[in-house]
Amino acid sequence: MLLSTTEGIPGRTIKRFFGVVSGSTVRSKHIGRDIMAGIKNIFGGELTGYTELLQESREDALARMIQEAESLGANAVVNLRFATSSITQGAAELFAYGTAVQVE
Amino acid sequence: MESAIDAVVNIAVPLVLLAVAFFTGRRIERRHYQSIRARENELRMLPAVTFRQIPSAWVVDSFGVVSGSVVISIDYFKRFLAGLRTLVGGRVASYESLLDRARREAILRCKEEAHARGYQAVVNLRLETTRVTRASKNNRATAGVEVLAFGTGLELRRDPR
Numbered sequence: 446m447l448l449s450t451t452e453g454i455p456g457r458t459i460k461r462f463f464g465v466v467s468g469s470t471v472r473s474k475h476i477g478r479d480i481m482a483g484i485k486n487i488f489g490g491e492l493t494g495y496t497e498l499l500q501e502s503r504e505d506a507l508a509r510m511i512q513e514a515e516s517l518g519a520n521a522v523v524n525l526r527f528a529t530s531s532i533t534q535g536a537a538e539l540f541a542y543g544t545a546v547q548v549e
Numbered sequence: 550m551e552s553a554i555d556a557v558v559n560i561a562v563p564l565v566l567l568a569v570a571f572f573t574g575r576r577i578e579r580r581h582y583q584s585i586r587a588r589e590n591e592l593r594m595l596p597a598v599t600f601r602q603i604p605s606a607w608v609v610d611s612f613g614v615v616s617g618s619v620v621i622s623i624d625y626f627k628r629f630l631a632g633l634r635t636l637v638g639g640r641v642a643s644y645e646s647l648l649d650r651a652r653r654e655a656i657l658r659c660k661e662e663a664h665a666r667g668y669q670a671v672v673n674l675r676l677e678t679t680r681v682t683r684a685s686k687n688n689r690a691t692a693g694v695e696v697l698a699f700g701t702g703l704e705l706r707r708d709p710r
Binding site: 448449450451452453454455456482485486487488489490491492495496499500503525526527528529530531533534535537 | 566569570573574577578581601602603609612613614616618619620621622623624625627628654672673675677679680681682693695697699700701703
Protein backbone atom coordinates (compact mmCIF):
# COMPACT_ATOMS: atom_id res chain seq x y z
CA MET A 446 0.00 0.00 0.00
CA LEU A 447 1.44 3.33 -1.09
CA LEU A 448 0.74 6.23 1.26
CA SER A 449 1.21 9.90 0.58
CA THR A 450 0.16 13.20 2.10
CA THR A 451 0.33 14.85 -1.33
CA GLU A 452 -2.56 15.01 -3.78
CA GLY A 453 -1.10 12.41 -6.11
CA ILE A 454 1.43 9.62 -6.13
CA PRO A 455 4.80 10.93 -7.38
CA GLY A 456 5.51 9.68 -10.88
CA ARG A 457 2.26 7.71 -11.27
CA THR A 458 -1.15 8.50 -12.64
CA ILE A 459 -4.35 7.73 -10.77
CA LYS A 460 -6.63 5.35 -12.66
CA ARG A 461 -9.53 4.99 -10.26
CA PHE A 462 -10.90 6.73 -7.18
CA PHE A 463 -12.57 4.78 -4.39
CA GLY A 464 -13.47 7.68 -2.11
CA VAL A 465 -12.59 8.45 1.46
CA VAL A 466 -11.20 5.73 3.71
CA SER A 467 -10.63 6.20 7.41
CA GLY A 468 -9.50 4.40 10.52
CA SER A 469 -9.89 5.46 14.10
CA THR A 470 -9.21 4.29 17.62
CA VAL A 471 -10.11 5.71 21.02
CA ARG A 472 -7.55 5.05 23.73
CA SER A 473 -7.13 5.84 27.36
CA LYS A 474 -4.04 5.81 29.51
CA HIS A 475 -3.56 3.37 32.33
CA ILE A 476 -3.19 4.61 35.88
CA GLY A 477 0.60 4.07 36.07
CA ARG A 478 1.24 6.37 33.17
CA ASP A 479 -1.12 8.89 34.70
CA ILE A 480 0.83 8.93 37.95
CA MET A 481 4.09 9.45 36.06
CA ALA A 482 2.43 12.27 34.13
CA GLY A 483 1.35 13.81 37.44
CA ILE A 484 4.97 13.91 38.57
CA LYS A 485 6.11 15.36 35.25
CA ASN A 486 3.39 17.99 35.59
CA ILE A 487 5.29 19.41 38.55
CA PHE A 488 8.79 19.37 37.06
CA GLY A 489 7.98 19.82 33.39
CA GLY A 490 9.39 17.91 30.46
CA GLU A 491 8.39 15.24 27.99
CA LEU A 492 5.70 12.71 28.93
CA THR A 493 7.38 9.81 27.15
CA GLY A 494 4.66 7.32 28.08
CA TYR A 495 1.99 9.46 26.43
CA THR A 496 4.12 10.12 23.36
CA GLU A 497 4.56 6.38 22.82
CA LEU A 498 0.94 5.55 23.55
CA LEU A 499 -0.39 8.10 21.10
CA GLN A 500 2.12 7.05 18.45
CA GLU A 501 1.15 3.36 18.81
CA SER A 502 -2.54 4.23 18.67
CA ARG A 503 -2.01 6.33 15.57
CA GLU A 504 -0.33 3.37 13.88
CA ASP A 505 -3.38 1.27 14.78
CA ALA A 506 -5.72 3.82 13.24
CA LEU A 507 -3.53 3.89 10.14
CA ALA A 508 -3.60 0.08 9.92
CA ARG A 509 -7.40 0.12 10.04
CA MET A 510 -7.50 2.71 7.29
CA ILE A 511 -5.15 0.62 5.15
CA GLN A 512 -7.35 -2.44 5.74
CA GLU A 513 -10.39 -0.54 4.50
CA ALA A 514 -8.50 0.66 1.42
CA GLU A 515 -7.34 -2.88 0.66
CA SER A 516 -10.85 -4.26 0.96
CA LEU A 517 -11.94 -1.76 -1.71
CA GLY A 518 -9.20 -2.94 -4.04
CA ALA A 519 -7.10 0.21 -3.83
CA ASN A 520 -3.33 0.13 -4.00
CA ALA A 521 -2.64 3.62 -2.66
CA VAL A 522 -4.03 6.25 -0.31
CA VAL A 523 -3.41 9.87 -1.22
CA ASN A 524 -3.89 13.09 0.72
CA LEU A 525 -3.47 11.22 3.99
CA ARG A 526 -4.31 13.25 7.13
CA PHE A 527 -4.19 12.60 10.84
CA ALA A 528 -6.44 14.14 13.47
CA THR A 529 -6.47 13.82 17.24
CA SER A 530 -9.19 14.88 19.62
CA SER A 531 -9.43 14.78 23.39
CA ILE A 532 -12.97 13.54 23.71
CA THR A 533 -13.15 13.11 27.48
CA GLN A 534 -10.93 13.14 30.56
CA GLY A 535 -8.11 10.70 29.98
CA ALA A 536 -9.15 9.46 26.54
CA ALA A 537 -8.23 10.54 23.05
CA GLU A 538 -9.36 9.62 19.59
CA LEU A 539 -6.73 9.06 16.94
CA PHE A 540 -8.04 9.31 13.41
CA ALA A 541 -6.41 8.72 10.04
CA TYR A 542 -8.13 9.41 6.73
CA GLY A 543 -7.37 9.80 3.09
CA THR A 544 -8.57 9.04 -0.42
CA ALA A 545 -8.19 5.48 -1.66
CA VAL A 546 -7.06 5.26 -5.27
CA GLN A 547 -5.71 2.83 -7.78
CA VAL A 548 -2.52 3.85 -9.51
CA GLU A 549 -0.81 2.09 -12.35
CA MET B 550 -3.13 22.43 66.79
CA GLU B 551 -4.48 20.35 63.96
CA SER B 552 -5.59 23.40 62.05
CA ALA B 553 -2.12 24.89 62.42
CA ILE B 554 -0.58 21.80 60.84
CA ASP B 555 -3.19 21.94 58.12
CA ALA B 556 -2.35 25.55 57.40
CA VAL B 557 1.36 24.81 57.23
CA VAL B 558 0.76 21.88 54.88
CA ASN B 559 -1.61 23.88 52.70
CA ILE B 560 0.80 26.78 52.33
CA ALA B 561 4.22 25.18 52.64
CA VAL B 562 3.73 22.29 50.24
CA PRO B 563 2.70 24.43 47.25
CA LEU B 564 5.52 26.89 48.04
CA VAL B 565 8.13 24.13 48.07
CA LEU B 566 6.71 22.70 44.86
CA LEU B 567 6.82 26.13 43.24
CA ALA B 568 10.46 26.58 44.21
CA VAL B 569 11.46 23.11 43.02
CA ALA B 570 9.49 23.46 39.78
CA PHE B 571 11.04 26.85 39.11
CA PHE B 572 14.55 25.33 39.04
CA THR B 573 13.79 21.98 37.39
CA GLY B 574 11.48 23.52 34.78
CA ARG B 575 14.05 26.13 33.81
CA ARG B 576 16.80 23.54 33.60
CA ILE B 577 14.71 21.14 31.51
CA GLU B 578 13.66 23.92 29.16
CA ARG B 579 17.21 25.22 28.71
CA ARG B 580 18.53 21.73 27.97
CA HIS B 581 15.70 21.05 25.58
CA TYR B 582 16.40 24.23 23.62
CA GLN B 583 20.10 23.33 23.45
CA SER B 584 19.25 19.92 22.04
CA ILE B 585 16.70 21.39 19.59
CA ARG B 586 19.19 23.92 18.23
CA ALA B 587 21.96 21.35 17.85
CA ARG B 588 19.71 18.88 16.02
CA GLU B 589 18.19 21.60 13.84
CA ASN B 590 21.69 22.46 12.68
CA GLU B 591 22.48 18.82 11.91
CA LEU B 592 19.33 18.39 9.84
CA ARG B 593 19.58 21.68 8.01
CA MET B 594 20.38 19.83 4.75
CA LEU B 595 17.01 18.06 4.86
CA PRO B 596 14.32 20.63 4.04
CA ALA B 597 10.79 20.15 5.32
CA VAL B 598 8.37 22.27 3.33
CA THR B 599 4.63 22.87 3.30
CA PHE B 600 4.33 22.69 -0.52
CA ARG B 601 1.25 20.69 -1.35
CA GLN B 602 2.68 19.47 -4.64
CA ILE B 603 6.13 18.15 -5.39
CA PRO B 604 8.05 20.75 -7.45
CA SER B 605 8.10 19.50 -11.04
CA ALA B 606 11.89 19.79 -11.29
CA TRP B 607 12.36 17.14 -8.59
CA VAL B 608 12.79 13.55 -9.78
CA VAL B 609 11.38 11.25 -7.11
CA ASP B 610 12.81 7.76 -6.69
CA SER B 611 10.73 6.68 -3.73
CA PHE B 612 8.53 8.20 -1.04
CA GLY B 613 6.72 7.42 2.17
CA VAL B 614 4.76 9.01 4.99
CA VAL B 615 6.95 10.20 7.85
CA SER B 616 5.83 11.56 11.19
CA GLY B 617 7.11 12.73 14.53
CA SER B 618 5.25 13.51 17.70
CA VAL B 619 5.87 14.63 21.24
CA VAL B 620 3.81 15.17 24.38
CA ILE B 621 5.34 17.70 26.74
CA SER B 622 4.17 19.24 29.95
CA ILE B 623 4.63 22.65 31.50
CA ASP B 624 6.03 22.76 35.05
CA TYR B 625 4.11 23.72 38.18
CA PHE B 626 5.76 27.14 38.46
CA LYS B 627 4.94 28.20 34.92
CA ARG B 628 1.41 26.90 35.27
CA PHE B 629 1.08 29.08 38.36
CA LEU B 630 2.40 32.10 36.40
CA ALA B 631 -0.02 31.38 33.58
CA GLY B 632 -2.83 31.29 36.15
CA LEU B 633 -1.82 34.73 37.42
CA ARG B 634 -1.63 36.02 33.86
CA THR B 635 -5.26 35.17 33.24
CA LEU B 636 -6.20 37.71 35.95
CA VAL B 637 -4.86 40.61 33.91
CA GLY B 638 -4.85 39.14 30.42
CA GLY B 639 -2.16 39.43 27.77
CA ARG B 640 0.55 37.19 26.41
CA VAL B 641 1.00 33.93 28.28
CA ALA B 642 4.72 33.50 27.66
CA SER B 643 5.05 30.25 29.59
CA TYR B 644 2.70 28.44 27.22
CA GLU B 645 4.24 30.11 24.16
CA SER B 646 7.62 28.54 24.87
CA LEU B 647 6.00 25.17 25.64
CA LEU B 648 4.27 25.09 22.26
CA ASP B 649 7.37 26.35 20.48
CA ARG B 650 9.42 23.52 21.99
CA ALA B 651 6.77 20.94 21.15
CA ARG B 652 6.43 22.03 17.51
CA ARG B 653 10.16 22.21 16.87
CA GLU B 654 10.68 18.83 18.55
CA ALA B 655 7.91 17.20 16.49
CA ILE B 656 9.31 18.60 13.22
CA LEU B 657 12.78 17.40 14.23
CA ARG B 658 11.53 13.88 14.93
CA CYS B 659 9.71 13.88 11.61
CA LYS B 660 12.91 14.94 9.84
CA GLU B 661 14.93 12.38 11.79
CA GLU B 662 12.62 9.62 10.61
CA ALA B 663 12.92 10.91 7.04
CA HIS B 664 16.71 10.97 7.34
CA ALA B 665 16.84 7.44 8.79
CA ARG B 666 14.75 6.16 5.90
CA GLY B 667 17.03 7.76 3.32
CA TYR B 668 14.80 10.64 2.22
CA GLN B 669 16.26 14.01 1.28
CA ALA B 670 13.19 16.20 1.68
CA VAL B 671 9.77 16.29 3.32
CA VAL B 672 6.88 17.89 1.45
CA ASN B 673 3.37 18.81 2.56
CA LEU B 674 4.41 18.99 6.19
CA ARG B 675 1.41 19.35 8.49
CA LEU B 676 1.19 20.15 12.18
CA GLU B 677 -1.54 19.03 14.55
CA THR B 678 -1.79 20.20 18.15
CA THR B 679 -3.92 18.50 20.80
CA ARG B 680 -4.39 18.99 24.51
CA VAL B 681 -3.84 15.81 26.48
CA THR B 682 -5.94 15.54 29.60
CA ARG B 683 -5.45 13.38 32.64
CA ALA B 684 -7.88 10.70 33.71
CA SER B 685 -8.23 11.71 37.36
CA LYS B 686 -11.36 13.68 38.03
CA ASN B 687 -10.08 15.90 40.81
CA ASN B 688 -7.29 17.23 38.61
CA ARG B 689 -8.75 19.01 35.62
CA ALA B 690 -5.41 20.50 34.63
CA THR B 691 -3.93 19.76 31.25
CA ALA B 692 -1.44 16.93 31.41
CA GLY B 693 0.39 18.23 28.41
CA VAL B 694 0.19 19.15 24.81
CA GLU B 695 0.76 16.81 21.91
CA VAL B 696 2.17 18.05 18.63
CA LEU B 697 2.25 15.78 15.61
CA ALA B 698 4.22 16.68 12.49
CA PHE B 699 3.72 14.57 9.39
CA GLY B 700 4.48 14.76 5.72
CA THR B 701 5.70 12.84 2.72
CA GLY B 702 9.39 11.98 2.66
CA LEU B 703 11.02 11.91 -0.77
CA GLU B 704 14.08 10.15 -2.05
CA LEU B 705 15.34 12.32 -4.87
CA ARG B 706 17.59 11.52 -7.76
CA ARG B 707 19.14 14.94 -7.51
CA ASP B 708 19.74 17.13 -4.47
CA PRO B 709 16.76 19.50 -4.05
CA ARG B 710 18.88 22.63 -3.54
